[in-house]
Amino acid sequence: MQVDVELYRSDVRVQDKPPVALSVIEIAPEQPKRTMLFIHGFGGQASQWTRQLSHFSREARVIAYDLRGHGQSDKPNSQYTMEEIQHDLETLVARLRLPERFILLSHSFGGAIAAQYAANHPERLERLVLIGTASEFRLNRWAQLPFKLPAAWLAPLWRVARRTLSAPPHVAKTLYHNALTAWNGATVFPKIQTLTLVVTGYRDRLFPTAAFEDVPALIPGAQQIKVPVSAHMVMIERAEAVNRAIERFLVEPTASQVGQPAARISARPMSSTRGRYPTRPWLRFYDEGVPYTVSLPERPLFRFLERAARRFPLKTAVRFPLGGANLTYRRLERHANRCATALRKLGVQRGDRVMILLPNVPQAVIAFYGALKAGAVVVACNPLFDQEELLRQARDSGARVLISLDRLRSVAAYLAAEGQIERVIETRTDDYFSPWRKALYAVRFRPVSNEAPETFLLWGNLMRETSPQRTEITVEPHDLAVIQYTGGTTSKPKGVMLTHANLVANTLQTRHWLSDMRDGKESFLCVLPFSHIYGMTTAMHVPIALGATLILLPTFEVNQVLKAIKRYRPSAFPGVPAMYVAINNAPNVRRYNISSVKFCISGAAPLPVEVAEEFEKLTKGRLIEGYGLTEAAPVTHANPFKGQRRVGTIGVPLPNTEARITDLQTGEDLPPGEVGELLVRGPQVMAGYWNLPQATLETLTTDGAGMTWLRTGDLARMDDDGYFEIVNRRQEIWYADEAMRNPIFPREIEEVLYEHPKIKEVVVVPIGRTPKAFIVLREGETASVEEVIAYCRARMEEAMVPALIEFRQDLPKSFVGKVLRRLLVDQVE
Numbered sequence: 001m002q003v004d005v006e007l008y009r010s011d012v013r014v015q016d017k018p019p020v021a022l023s024v025i026e027i028a029p030e031q032p033k034r035t036m037l038f039i040h041g042f043g044g045q046a047s048q049w050t051r052q053l054s055h056f057s058r059e060a061r062v063i064a065y066d067l068r069g070h071g072q073s074d075k076p077n078s079q080y081t082m083e084e085i086q087h088d089l090e091t092l093v094a095r096l097r098l099p100e101r102f103i104l105l106s107h108s109f110g111g112a113i114a115a116q117y118a119a120n121h122p123e124r125l126e127r128l129v130l131i132g133t134a135s136e137f138r139l140n141r142w143a144q145l146p147f148k149l150p151a152a153w154l155a156p157l158w159r160v161a162r163r164t165l166s167a168p169p170h171v172a173k174t175l176y177h178n179a180l181t182a183w184n185g186a187t188v189f190p191k192i193q194t195l196t197l198v199v200t201g202y203r204d205r206l207f208p209t210a211a212f213e214d215v216p217a218l219i220p221g222a223q224q225i226k227v228p229v230s231a232h233m234v235m236i237e238r239a240e241a242v243n244r245a246i247e248r249f250l251v252e253p254t255a256s257q258v259g260q261p262a263a264r265i266s267a268r269p270m271s272s273t274r275g276r277y278p279t280r281p282w283l284r285f286y287d288e289g290v291p292y293t294v295s296l297p298e299r300p301l302f303r304f305l306e307r308a309a310r311r312f313p314l315k316t317a318v319r320f321p322l323g324g325a326n327l328t329y330r331r332l333e334r335h336a337n338r339c340a341t342a343l344r345k346l347g348v349q350r351g352d353r354v355m356i357l358l359p360n361v362p363q364a365v366i367a368f369y370g371a372l373k374a375g376a377v378v379v380a381c382n383p384l385f386d387q388e389e390l391l392r393q394a395r396d397s398g399a400r401v402l403i404s405l406d407r408l409r410s411v412a413a414y415l416a417a418e419g420q421i422e423r424v425i426e427t428r429t430d431d432y433f434s435p436w437r438k439a440l441y442a443v444r445f446r447p448v449s450n451e452a453p454e455t456f457l458l459w460g461n462l463m464r465e466t467s468p469q470r471t472e473i474t475v476e477p478h479d480l481a482v483i484q485y486t487g488g489t490t491s492k493p494k495g496v497m498l499t500h501a502n503l504v505a506n507t508l509q510t511r512h513w514l515s516d517m518r519d520g521k522e523s524f525l526c527v528l529p530f531s532h533i534y535g536m537t538t539a540m541h542v543p544i545a546l547g548a549t550l551i552l553l554p555t556f557e558v559n560q561v562l563k564a565i566k567r568y569r570p571s572a573f574p575g576v577p578a579m580y581v582a583i584n585n586a587p588n589v590r591r592y593n594i595s596s597v598k599f600c601i602s603g604a605a606p607l608p609v610e611v612a613e614e615f616e617k618l619t620k621g622r623l624i625e626g627y628g629l630t631e632a633a634p635v636t637h638a639n640p641f642k643g644q645r646r647v648g649t650i651g652v653p654l655p656n657t658e659a660r661i662t663d664l665q666t667g668e669d670l671p672p673g674e675v676g677e678l679l680v681r682g683p684q685v686m687a688g689y690w691n692l693p694q695a696t697l698e699t700l701t702t703d704g705a706g707m708t709w710l711r712t713g714d715l716a717r718m719d720d721d722g723y724f725e726i727v728n729r730r731q732e733i734w735y736a737d738e739a740m741r742n743p744i745f746p747r748e749i750e751e752v753l754y755e756h757p758k759i760k761e762v763v764v765v766p767i768g769r770t771p772k773a774f775i776v777l778r779e780g781e782t783a784s785v786e787e788v789i790a791y792c793r794a795r796m797e798e799a800m801v802p803a804l805i806e807f808r809q810d811l812p813k814s815f816v817g818k819v820l821r822r823l824l825v826d827q828v829e
Contacts, residue, residue: 041108045071069171189218201230282652282722334468339370350375427459495690
C-alpha cells in the first residue's frame with residue numbers, strides 16, 4: 001500500500017513578521033534509522049515525493065515540504081531569493097529538531113537549494129542526493145517568454161497549468177528572476193564536502209545537456225547514475241529505480257577524505273524490518289502494504305477534518321437519509337468552525353468539558369469536532385441512557401455545556417437543573433433536513449415546541465451568527481480530547497481519559513489496516529453510535545481521515561439498514577455481531593443486493609463463526625473480527641483483511657501495538673497456548689480514569705523496563721504465530737472445583753450452542769459452579785430444554801453442559817448490541 005502522505009501534513013511557521021508557514025509532510029516509524037529531508041523543484045510540491053516517502057518511511061523519518069509560495073505553503077509577496085529560501089530551510093531544520101546529521105535529497109532547482117545548504121553547513125549532512133539538477137537553469141527563449149509578461153496576464157494560464165505548476169504567477173515570476181536564473185552551480189558545487197549521488201534521466205532535455213553533465217564533474221567524489229527511460233521527473237517516472245539507487249547509496253561507506261575514490265556501491269538492500277521486532281511473531285501475517293509501525297504525527301484530532309476539507313472540498317462528507325440533506329467536506333468543516341466559535345463566545349475554555357447528547361445526526365459530527373476545535377473535552381453520551389446515569393456522568397465529568405436534541409428537552413432540562421451545566425445548546429431534529437423533508441416532517445410528526453427554557457440556546461441561531469473561519473486556539477497532541485464512559489456490562493461505568501494523541505494513533509492504525517481503501521472514494525454506513533468509542537473511531541474518525549462519505553443512521557433498524565445499503569452502496573460497514581445476526585436473519589435479505597459492502601470489522605463482542613460465514617456469503621465481502629476496549633480508543637487487534645484470517649480469533653495486534661498473556665496469579669508471561677490475562681500497550685492506550693486514581697493504578701501497570709501496559713481484564717490465549725483468542729472476561733469465568741484448577745469459559749459453550757440450527761442468540765452465565773444458558777430461538781422455531789441439554793451433552797464435557805435453560809424473546813443489551821451479562825446475573829440472583 002502506498003502511504004497516504006496527506007494524513008501527515010502539518011504547518012511549520014518559518015517567519016513571524018509577516019507570518020509565513022510552510023506545509024510539511026513528516027512520517028516516521030517507531031525506531032527510525034535515519035532522517036531524510038526532500039526538497040522539490042521550481043513550481044513543484046512535496047507530494048511529488050510520494051513514492052519515495054512511502055518507500056523510505058518504513059525505516060526512516062522522512063520529511064518533504066512545500067517551498068515558500070508553492071503547494072499548500074503560504075504565498076507571500078516576498079523576494080524569493082536564494083537567501084530567503086535558505087533561511088526557510090534553516091528555520092525548518094531547527095523547528096523540526098532534525099538530528100545532528102541527516103540526509104538531504106532534492107530535485108531540479110531543489111538541488112540548487114540543497115547544494116547551497118550543503119556548502120553552508122557541511123557538518124549537518126550525512127549524504128546528499130541531487131536528482132535532475134543542473135549547473136544552471138537556463139530555459140530556451142520560448143519557455144522564457146511567460147516570465148516576461150505581467151503576472152496578471154499569466155493568471156488564466158496558471159489556472160490551466162496549476163496541476164503541473166504549483167506556484168501562482170506572482171511567485172513563479174519572482175522566483176524565476178531572483179533565484180532560478182541568478183544561481184550558478186559552478187561556484188557552489190566545488191565547495192560541497194558531503195558524499196553526493198547525482199541522478200539524471202537519459203531523456204532529460206529540460207535544460208541543456210551540458211548543464212546536467214557538469215554537475216558530477218564539479219562535485220568532488222560525486223557518484224552518478226543515469227536512469228533509463230526517464231526524463232526530468234525521474235523520481236516519478238522511474239520511482240522504483242530511483243529508490244533502489246538511493247538505497248544502494250545509503251549503505252555506501254563514507255570516504256575518509258573528500259576526493260578519495262569512492263568505494264564500490266554495495267548491492268545489499270536496506271535491512272529487513274522484520275528482524276528488528278523478534279518479539280512480535282504476528283508481523284509476518286500482516287497484509288501486504290500494512291506497515292509494521294505507523295508514523296504518528298503530533299497534532300490534534302480535528303486536523304483530519306481540516307485536511308479532508310482541503311483535499312476533497314466538494315465531496316459529500318455526510319449523507320443523512322432521514323433528512324434528505326448532504327454536507328460537503330467544505331461545509332462540514334465550516335459548520336464545525338462556527339460551533340467552535342460559538343462555544344468560545346459562551347466562555348468555554350481549553351480543557352472545559354462539553355457534553356454531547358445526540359444520536360447519529362449531522363449535528364453530532366459538527367458538535368464533536370467543533371468542541372475539539374474550541375479546545376474543549378468531549379463527553380459523548382448516548383441518548384438511550386436513563387437520565388440518572390446521564391446525570392451521574394454530567395456531574396462526574398463536570399460538564400459546563402450540553403449540546404442536545406429538541407426531542408430530549410426534558411432530559412436536558414433535568415441535567416441542567418440537577419448538574420453543573422451552565423448552558424444548553426438545543427438543536428432541532430430537522431435542522432439539517434432538506435426543505436421538502438422539513439415540510440413533510442412538520443406534517444407527519446408533531447414537532448417539539450419552540451418555547452425552550454430561557455437558559456437554552458438554539459443551534460440554528462448560533463450557526464447563523466458565528467464566523468465559519470477557524471478559531472486560533474492552541475491544542476496540544478497530549479491534551480485531553482474525550483472522556484468516554486465504559487459500557488458497564490460487568491461493572492459501574494468509568495470515565496476513560498483519551499487524548500488527541502490516543503485518538504489520532506488509533507485512527508491511523510485502523511486506517512492503515514484497511515490497506516485497500518482509497519482516499520476520497522469510500523463510503524461508510526454509520527449506524528454504530530458515535531457516542532460509543534467503537535463507533536466514534538471506526539465510523540467517524542477513520543472515514544473522515546479517508547475523506548470518505550458518512551451515511552448516518554440514528555438507530556439500527558434492519559429494514560432501514562438494508563434499504564440504505566441498497567440505495568447508497570456503502571463500501572464499509574463497521575458493526576457489532578448483533579447487527580450482522582439481524583441482517584443474516586432478515587426476510588428476503590438477498591433482494592436488497594448488499595454486495596457493495598466490502599469491508600466489515602466486527603467488534604464490541606465476540607463474533608460467532610457461523611454469523612461471520614453466513615454474512616460473507618450474502619455480501620461477498622470480508623467480515624473480520626477485531627478487538628478493542630474503551631481504554632484503548634478502542635482497537636488493538638484485528639484479523640488481516642486479505643491474508644490469513646483465523647475465524648474465532650481476534651487476529652493480531654495492530655501496528656505500534658504489543659500484547660502478551662500473563663498468569664492470573666503471578667503476573668508472569670505465559671507461553672503460547674496458555675490462558676491468562678491479556679495485556680496490551682501502544683500509543684492508543686488511555687491516560688487514565690477520570691477522578692479514579694486508584695482504578696488507574698490497578699489497570700495501568702508498569703513492567704521492569706518502565707513500559708506501561710493496560711490490563712484488559714479479558715482472558716485470552718496466543719498461538720505460536722501471534723494470533724489471539726479471547727476466552728472470556730475475567731469476571732465471567734467459573735471453576736468446576738474448589739481448587740480453582742479447571743476454569744470453564746462461557747464462550748466455549750456459546751460457540752457450540754450457536755451451531756444449533758434453531759438458536760439465533762445465546763449467552764451463558766454461571767450460577768454458582770453451574771452454567772445457565774439464556775437462549776433466543778430463530779423466528780418460528782420451537783425447542784425444549786431436554787433437546788438443548790441433549791445437544792450439549794453430545795458435544796461437550798459434563799461440567800460445561802448447562803444445567804439450566806431459559807428461553808427468551810430477547811436479551812438485555814447495551815446500545816451497541818453487547819449483552820449486559822450483569823443484568824442477567826442480577827436477575828438470577
